[in-house]
Structures are given as structure tokens and as C-alpha cells.
Amino acid sequence: MSNQHTIRDKVVLIAGGAKNLGGLIARDFARQGAKAVVIHYNSAATRAAAEATVAEIRAAGAQAVALQADLTRAGAVEKLFADAVAAAGRPDIAINTVGKVLKKPIADTTEAEFDEMSAVNTKSAFFFLKEAGKHVNDNGKIITLVTSLLGAFTPFYASYAGTKAAVEHFTRAAAKEFGARGVSVSAVGPGPMDTPFFYGQEGEDAVAYHKSAAALSPQSKTGLTDIEDVVPLIRHLASDGWWITGQTILINGGYTTK
Template sequence: MADHGIRGKTVLIAGGAKNLGGLLARDLAAQGAKAVVIHYNSPQTKKAADETVAAVSAAGAKAIALQADLRTAGAVEKMFKDAVAAVGRPDIAINTVGKVLKKPLAETTEAEFDEMSAVNAKAAFFFLKEAGRHVNDHGKICTLVTSLLGAFTPFYASYAGMKAPVEHFTRAASKELGARGISVTAIGPGPMDTPFFYPAEGADAVAYHKTAAALSQFTKTGLTDIADIVPFIRFLVSEGWWMTGQTVLVNGGYTTK
């Protein structure tokens, strides 16, 4: 029977330098992961990536940081090849990469549409492709989406709209990789208390989001705390392997399907 624990496993996290990805890297190292590959997007994030590498190493896991702009298939392929060359084939691959744009359809430019498509949909597609090629049998793959997939709302067409295809990518990959014992899931947090959230929202919207979830009053800010998302991802990439092909919204009662 396959081992579905974290201990002794090799992990690759796209967007693993800071915020949710950085906390997840630290958590999985603390759970006994053997090696953690921490991807980061731009040179501006290198300091955060180095700090996460140091924290993961202090927890006893081998850690490396890899910089890549994942908007092209070639960059995603190279990241996986470099990771395999450095630490071996991953057992767990997690994609936390994403970009938010809150803007009316009528004001969204073609360049903005293309950027949102590249970051949120294209990168996820090719991440799943390369994960399927490189992850060990009985491995786990998880992609971050958004709880806006369960919302009936304006202004997020290019963001939620470009996360929506990941649901089908996840279903398709789970069917194609199931014969190898690989589970594939997507997780959609509610609006998270991170630096990515606030620039996209006005003061009125921030105030609304802080009270919109059923359990808002029980968090520090009213928003989703990244510390409350980590255990769900940890579960999905370990003992929760029997759930596959699913998109799970984890948001304290913010939206539902």
C-alpha cells in the first residue's frame, strides 16, 4: 500500500517564497518532508525565497530556491527539470501562483486579459502537464484557485474567469493520472489577508469582505487567514489522497457552489 504521509517526501511549491506558499513550505518541512523546492517569480522576491529556504533547512529538510516566470510552457518545463536535477522527482507538487485584477469587463484591456490568462490559466495548465510527467507514482498535485468560483459578482471576470478553467484541468488530470495513483485537486480560499488582497480592493470592498464570511468574526481580520488554509492543503497532499478531481472552496462560509 502507498505511503500517503508527508515524512520523507520531496515537495515542489510554485510561488513558495512568501505568504501562503512560504507558510506551506515551512509547514511541510516541519511535517518531515525530505526536500522542498521553493519557486519564486521575480528577483524582487529572492530575499523572501532565501528566508524561506533558511527556515525549511532549519526544520531539517533540504531546500532550494528556483526563479522562473511561469507564463511560458518552456519555463515551467525547465523549473521541473531543474528541481528533479537538484533533489529528485517530487512526490508532491503544489501551484499557488496567481494574479488578481478587479476591473469591469468594459474597461479590461487585451493586454490585461492576456496577462491574467497567462498567470492564472496557462501557467496552471502547464504546471499540471509537467507535474504529471515528473511527479512520482502515488504522488499528489494541488493548485490554488479562488472561492470567487462560487460567487455571482461583477468586476472579477478576468480573475475568476481565468481560474475557472483550472477546475476542468484538475478533473482531466485526475482521470489521466489516476492509473498511477496520483491525486489531483484544486483549493479555493476566500479573500486572504495578504499583501496581494488590499491593492485590488477599495476601502468599501475591504470592509465588505471582512464581514462576508459566516465565521468572519472569529478571525484576526475577518478575512481568510493563510494559517487556516495550510492544514487543508496538507491534508489534500497526504491522507486526503482519496479526494481527486475536485475543487474545494475553503472560506469560512464566504461562498459555496
């Protein structure tokens, strides 16, 4: 296999890479031989987690740096990529794990809540793709995390799934626009994951339902989608799976399908 479709010796930028799934991807890619991993984190509240992940990346033998930015502003996304290039070189792989969930009926959702969900889940994803398309090297890989709720028929998640749904078309368009340079663009939609991102929105009854809803739930240590099961797909798309492009792939143990 050509070196252009491996992780080894590549420069990786991960938005939301301080902890949870993003942090696990960062550590895994360092173990896979990445040359450098640039970690983005949102605010001071996440700085300690980002610094801990940076230390683990360096211990695995890769270069690492953490950069703070509020990606709901296009200028901040532009600066993140510029700073990443200055620190580690042009990225070969750009992964956006940023997201915000809100479980609330449409009738109770405020304009401010909708605007925030749109900014975090839609606007930031669009401008991340824009800057990734400008900055990743030829034959690069761009991956955005969405949600398996894109395949669900369910109430209460309209603002979350709806603002993530736009990323499906962003992904298709970007794949067409960037494909001439060999750049693959994918979206990955995990099912409910065993992270604080999930538990903060759900009551006990809902947690119990989600833990039993997937076809493979009985085989999972939590009943939910474990982040350890998502990372191999991300790794594949960033290397051998480069021929997959323009697709939204749901990874959820049979929780939903399209």
C-alpha cells in the first residue's frame, strides 16, 4: 500500500481532541505512528484534559500541541488551521469531533438554544470543512463526527439531529469539490456513546432504553456504543479506507439504520 494512505508519519489535526472520543482518536493515531497530532480544545475548562492528552501523545513518540479556539466563529477556525500549520506542518488528516446535544421538545426550544446548536453543529462543521479543504495535503482525509440519530424516527432531538443533518450534504459536496486532489471526505455517526456527552441529557428510563436498543447491546460492556469500537472505523477511513468518500456511515451496533 502506498504511504499516502497510512497514518504513519502523517500530521493530524483533531477538533475536540482533548477527551472522550476525540482524545482516544488522538492517542490511537499517535500509537499508529503519526508524526504529529494537533489537539484542539474549546475553552479553559478543557485545558487540563488537552494537556494530559498531549503528554500521552508525546509518550507514544509523536509530536503534539494543544490549541484553544471557539470554532463557532469562522475566523477562529481559520486561525486554528493557520496555527496548526505553523506548529506541525500542513495536516494530512483533519478530524472534527465537535458537537453539542440538546434533548428538548420543539415547542420548548428557544431561539437562543437553536442558534447555539446551529453554531456548534452546523456552522463550525461547514467552516472546518472549508479550511480543511484549503489546508490538507493532497491525498488527505477529512472526517466529521455526526450522529446515528440521522437514521432515527424519534422526538425531542430535532435541534441536535437537524443541525447535524446538514453535515451529510456538506460531506457530499466537499467530497466532489476536493476529490480531484485525492482528498477523501467522510461523516461518521456513532450511536449513543458511553461518555458524559450522553448522560447529561438523559433520565434513568431513557438511559435504560438506549442501553438495550441496539441489536448488539447484549454484547457491549455498557449496552451503548463504546468509543473503543468507533476508533477503528476512524482509523480505517484515515488510511486503507481512503476510497470511501462522500458517505455518512452509522456505527451503532444496530441501533438505527438508513
